[in-house]
Amino acid sequence: MDLWWVFLYTMVIFVPFLLIQISSTFKFHFKIISYCILCVTLSTLAAPVCLLKNGGRTVDNMRIIRAFVRTMKYVFGLRYEVKGLENFRIDGPCVIVSNHQSVLDMMGLMEILPDRCVQIAKRELMFAGSVGLITYLGGVIYINRKQTRDAKSIMAGVARAMTDDNLKVWVYPEGTRNNSGDLLPFKKGAFHLALQAKVPIIPVVYSSYTSFYDRKKSLFSGGIIKVEILPKIDISGVKEADIADLTDRCFHEMRRVFFRLSGKPYTPIKQNASSK
Ligand SMILES: CCCCCCCCCCCCCCC(=O)SCCNC(=O)CCNC(=O)[C@H](O)C(C)(C)COP(=O)(O)OP(=O)(O)OC[C@H]1O[C@@H](n2cnc3c(N)ncnc32)[C@H](O)[C@@H]1OP(=O)(O)O
């Protein structure tokens, strides 16, 4: 008889728990797959518009891509609260650095993307079907992260193009997606780029997604993302030998803002922030 009670309680507690787990995992994957399908569909629709309007690969296509991507937030119940847009109003090129949490960042990127701005992306993105095509048409710059020397020489070319073509360049200095609720140490490429092109750096911080999006917990619901565009960091007077300090300064400033926007107490870290 006792065994029956144990069995019954196990079923009453365990089975609903299991079903909730399965359904939340299912819901999470369903939403992520829907996101990917929507990206592929919108890219397929945007590509001919870009080709008809601008003829080929040009940063002007980013305006078209931006208009398409801005509709996606409504599908996923996301809202952006943006502060500091006036800091984007500078004449000429600049390097924009921001934190990178997930593939969902494309929506936050396009929400505030200034005109004449291209992104640095891993070269694997080029092969992502119509998404790859649309990034190519928008003028995204691809780097091979496994070949530092190649990446550096591409960045040197980008520095020239920035001044020649009046381009802004968006870099994710963490170098990869990071949904841990903190920032990864910054790589130095973006800061070398700013120095080589002799342009200011504009940091952009997005609040943590962990309250509404968490891969480990299979969580993906609607939510509010706070975005802050910080005042530009002037690099006049900065020398190559100061790159590590510049990287650290930017990292710590962005990390402070990240914790504030995410409503979490700031915990300073002592060690050198930059990755190498
Ligand atoms: C319609 C719907 C469709 C949606 C479509 C939306 C379109 C938008 C697309 C947006 C795409 C966004 C994609 C985002 C990504 O892919 S993020 C991943 C790729 N990005 C990056 O990795 C950028 C950040 N990384 C760097 O900047 C790195 O520094 C890099 C240049 C890549 C080199 O990395 P790594 O090999 O790991 O080396 P280190 O950074 O550790 O550097 C090693 C030493 O080299 C020095 N260094 C670095 N860069 C330079 C440089 N440019 N010039 C000179 N020297 C450089 C660095 O200082 C290190 O030396 P020391 O240790 O200081 O001596």
Ligand SMILES: CCCCCCCC/C=C\CCCCCCCC(=O)OC[C@@H](O)COP(=O)(O)O
């Ligand atoms: C014929 C092949 C067809 C392949 C189809 C692939 C479909 C891809 C579908 C949807 C992708 C939408 C994503 C939009 C762009 C996302 C850019 C992005 O966030 O890349 C991640 C990169 O920053 C860092 O990568 P890692 O964290 O280091 O990894």
